[in-house]
Amino acid sequence: MMEPEHEENTTRLTRWLKWDLLWWQFRPLLLISLAGCVLSSSLVLLHPTPLLTVKLLWPMKLRDASDPVILFVALHCCWIAIAEGRYASRSFGFLFAQGFSRRTLKMHSLLAAFISVMVVWLPLATGVWTGGRSWLLDQWRNPWFPWAGSLESDFPAMVLLLYAVLIPSLRYAWVRAALPCRGGISGIVVASGILIQLKLTLNSWHVFSTPDRYGVTMLVLLCLASLILFVAGARLYDDIEVRT
Amino acid sequence: MNPTVETVGLSRRFGDVLALKNLSLTIPRGQVTALVGPNGSGKSTLFKLLLGHLAPTSGEARLWGREAFPVRAREPVDGTTSGMRVACLLDRYEPPIGTTVRAVLKLRRCASVEFNWELAEQLCREQNIPLSRFWHRLSKGQRRWVLATATLASRAELYLLDEPADGLDPTARRKLYGLIKQQALQNDATVIVASHVLEDLERCADYVTMLIDGELRMSASLEQMRDEIREVEFSADFDTDLLPAGTQILARRETGDTAILWLWHHEQLSVDDCIPGEILRRKVGLTALYFALTGADGALS
Numbered sequence: 001m002m003e004p005e006h007e008e009n010t011t012r013l014t015r016w017l018k019w020d021l022l023w024w025q026f027r028p029l030l031l032i033s034l035a036g037c038v039l040s041s042s043l044v045l046l047h048p049t050p051l052l053t054v055k056l057l058w059p060m061k062l063r064d065a066s067d068p069v070i071l072f073v074a075l076h077c078c079w080i081a082i083a084e085g086r087y088a089s090r091s092f093g094f095l096f097a098q099g100f101s102r103r104t105l106k107m108h109s110l111l112a113a114f115i116s117v118m119v120v121w122l123p124l125a126t127g128v129w130t131g132g133r134s135w136l137l138d139q140w141r142n143p144w145f146p147w148a149g150s151l152e153s154d155f156p157a158m159v160l161l162l163y164a165v166l167i168p169s170l171r172y173a174w175v176r177a178a179l180p181c182r183g184g185i186s187g188i189v190v191a192s193g194i195l196i197q198l199k200l201t202l203n204s205w206h207v208f209s210t211p212d213r214y215g216v217t218m219l220v221l222l223c224l225a226s227l228i229l230f231v232a233g234a235r236l237y238d239d240i241e242v243r244t
Numbered sequence: 245m246n247p248t249v250e251t252v253g254l255s256r257r258f259g260d261v262l263a264l265k266n267l268s269l270t271i272p273r274g275q276v277t278a279l280v281g282p283n284g285s286g287k288s289t290l291f292k293l294l295l296g297h298l299a300p301t302s303g304e305a306r307l308w309g310r311e312a313f314p315v316r317a318r319e320p321v322d323g324t325t326s327g328m329r330v331a332c333l334l335d336r337y338e339p340p341i342g343t344t345v346r347a348v349l350k351l352r353r354c355a356s357v358e359f360n361w362e363l364a365e366q367l368c369r370e371q372n373i374p375l376s377r378f379w380h381r382l383s384k385g386q387r388r389w390v391l392a393t394a395t396l397a398s399r400a401e402l403y404l405l406d407e408p409a410d411g412l413d414p415t416a417r418r419k420l421y422g423l424i425k426q427q428a429l430q431n432d433a434t435v436i437v438a439s440h441v442l443e444d445l446e447r448c449a450d451y452v453t454m455l456i457d458g459e460l461r462m463s464a465s466l467e468q469m470r471d472e473i474r475e476v477e478f479s480a481d482f483d484t485d486l487l488p489a490g491t492q493i494l495a496r497r498e499t500g501d502t503a504i505l506w507l508w509h510h511e512q513l514s515v516d517d518c519i520p521g522e523i524l525r526r527k528v529g530l531t532a533l534y535f536a537l538t539g540a541d542g543a544l545s
Contacts, residue, residue, distance in 0.1 A: 020354040024347070028340075093337040096297060099330065099355035099398065102315050180299035239314045242297035244336050 018108065021100065025112040028083035036076055036120030043069060044127030045136060050148040051128070051155040069124075073159060076120060077166035080113045085174030093244030102238045110234075117163050125156035162198075165222060168230035169194045175233045178240035194229060197222050246309030248273045248402055248434040249294060253303035256289050263289040265458040266303065271436060271451070276428050278449035278466075279438040280530070282538050286458040287438040288335055291404045295332055307402065331356070331400035333391050333408050339379055345390050346375040349397075358399035367393040367423075371416060384411035389420075396423050403427065403435040409444060417441075421448040442531045452530060454537060461537050462494065462508075466530070473508045473533060476525045495536040506536045 026033075043051070051069075086092050096105065127133040134149030169191035176187025201222045204215035249271035256264045264286040271277050279287050292298040293305045296315035305312040307330065339348050345368060353359040368375060371389050373382065382390065392408045405424065409417040425448045428435045439445055445452070452469060454462040464472070473494065480503045484493060487507070494506040506528065528536070 018354045020347075020350045024351055090336055090338045091340040093297070093334065094339050095351075097295065097332050097334055097337050098351055099400070239299075241299060242292070242295075244297075244334075 016104075016107075018100075018104065021104070021108045022111060024095070025084070025109050026115060029080060029112060029116040032076055032079045033116040033119040036072060036116075037123060039072055040069070040120050040124040041127075044124055044133045048137065048142055048144070050144055051152045069159060070162065072120075073162045074166065076116070077163065077170055080116060080167060081170035081174055084109050084113070085171070085178070087174070087178040087240060088243040090244055093242045096242045106234060106237045113167060117167070121156065121160060121163065124159060128152050128156050158202075161219075161222075165194060165198050165226045168226050168233055172229045172233040172236075175236045175240055178243070179236060180239070180241050190229070194222070194225050197225060246306075247271065248308060249436070250306045250309075251290075251293075251303065252306070254290075254293060254300055254305050255302045256286075256293060256298060257301040262301075263458050264293070264455075267455075267458070267460050268303075269453060269460055269463055271434060271453070273434050274428065274432045275450040276425060276435040276437060276448055277451040277453055278442075278445035278530070279436055279453050279455065280440075280442065280445065280534060281438075281455035281461075283440075284457075285455040287455055288406055289458075290455070291332065291334055291406055291436075291438070294404060295330065295334075329401045330404065331395045331398040331402070332404040333395040333406060334404070335406045335410070338387070338391075341378075341380045343379045344375065345373060345377050345379070345382070348379070348390060349375065349394050352394040352398055356398035356400070360397040360399070364393050364397035367397070370419075385413060385416065388412055389416060392420055392423075396427055399431060401431075401433055403433055405435065405437045407439055408437060409439065409441065417444060424448055442534055446530045454534070456538060462533075464508075469530065469533065470527060473506060473528050474525050475528050475532065475536065476505050476507055478503050478505060494533075495539070497536070497539075506533065 100108075128149075131146075131149060133152075134146040137145040173184075173187040173191040176190075177184035197218070201215070201218040204212070204218050247270045251267050251269050254264055254267040255262065263284075267286075267290070279290070281287055289298065290305075293300055294307060294312050296313045299313045339351075349361070349364050349368075352364075353361060365375065368390060371386065373386050373390060379387065388409070388411045392405075395403065395405065395408075403424070408424070409420050412420060421444050424435055424437065427433055437445060437449065446466065449466060451465050452462070453460070480498055480501050482503060484505070487493075488509070490509060492508045494508050496506075497504045534540075
């Protein structure tokens with residue numbers, strides 16, 4: 001028999017989590033999530049050289065294995081922001097007119113974005129961090145592996161960092177644009193500032209050595225700025241207008 | 245007790261256009277109120293302001309005494325419940341292509357604790373709309389029917405319906421307005437319906453509120469309108485100062501040597517008894533009054 005406290009928590013979760021709403025918000029992200037899942041799985045299973053760097057976010061040479069991944073991550077983040085943030089579209093108005101609280105809508109949209117990111121990122125992280133990729137490529141007599149496996153360990157974290165920076169920035173930009181006070185430009189300016197900081201942080205990151213104090217400081221500041229943008233975006237979401 | 249809907253000096257500007265101008269009105273609780281006015285008179289804007297989808301430029305819109313914008317001001321504190329106190333059907337709000345009828349109903353059920361799935365299913369069946377049909381394969385009328393069905397199957401305290409019967413055939417239209425009336429009566433719900441089909445509104449509404457150019461021109465019960473408002477024909481040189489105190493001239497039109505005035509006498513004293521020297525007086529219906537207040541030519545015919 002279920003204990004009362006457990007039962008209460010379950011009820012609260014059931015009341016809070018609305019599967020139909022979650023599916024409704026995840027559906028626009030389904031295709032790109034599946035495409036990303038295929039891409040990251042293929043990369044883990046098939047790419048013969050080590051996944052080393054993410055610092056070539058711009059200018060991108062599309063020469064390293066990581067570049068298409070980064071390009072995809074950027075595209076994925078834009079897709080998520082656009083799917084969620086078309087505040088003048090008919091479907092946006094429709095969703096907001098269903099009677100859900102803003103908080104429910106916000107939490108479910110964040111959850112949908114999180115699931116979409118995980119669908120792409122988990123195969124990559126699992127393959128690299130469990131050593132599965134290294135073992136597999138070693139079995140295929142790849143000369144780089146298993147010794148290069150340890151060099152790749154930063155790569156999934158870097159990809160996750162990109163998601164963690166890009167999604168709050170883009171989200172903040174559209175939320176600001178949807179506010180009654182018309183802060184669209186300032187939202188873009190702030191988000192662009194964060195992206196520049198991202199570029200500088202990645203530039204200061206060295207694959208073959210421990211990061212220096214400057215690199216670590218930049219990384220901490222970047223994470224802090226993203227967190228602030230994330231919280232600000234979430235707070236301001238309650239006040240956005242539906243301009244259908 | 246706070247009124248369900250109240251606006252105080254409510255205005256909303258879109259660029260150069262002032263869509264609503266200093267609107268102050270109270271919508272009676274548990275009644276069907278018809279919101280009428282020409283295109284661009286601010287009806288949809290008023291709905292969006294009440295829903296908290298738009299912020300007022302000035303003034304306030306209140307639901308149950310709480311400000312409509314920002315929405316969180318009237319949402320449950322724990323955020324776990326959907327707070328389905330308002331159900332709405334707005335003109336341009338539609339689900340995306342690729343959605344099925346079932347998905348639309350399920351989404352609404354997910355938001356409303358007391359959603360009547362059987363009723364929604366039955367109403368769709370009556371119109372031969374399979375739940376598995378995709379949205380883009382439905383006709384305009386069928387789409388409207390599904391959205392109206394989903395709205396009315398949700399148990400809410402306030403229904404905001406913008407052209408709910410747009411594109412429906414006469415039978416479906418009559419059925420829908422019957423349902424709207426029933427919903428208001430059974431659940432003691434407040435309903436605000438905006439439509440251009442005045443005959444429908446006259447059958448189902450208890451109150452009428454008329455907006456013209458974003459301004460409130462008239463707000464009264466239909467009974468009041470029938471009893472207290474008269475279309476009266478005078479000679480053109482009639483001095484309106486001779487009208488009894490408390491008489492409001494709603495509209496005036498002059499044709500040659502005669503003038504037609506639409507007069508509203510608010511007090512118990514009947515207009516018929518207190519206006520001297522008139523040639524002709526008529527009771528007015530909603531349609532005639534609408535034409536008179538909007539200055540349309542149809543009023544003269």
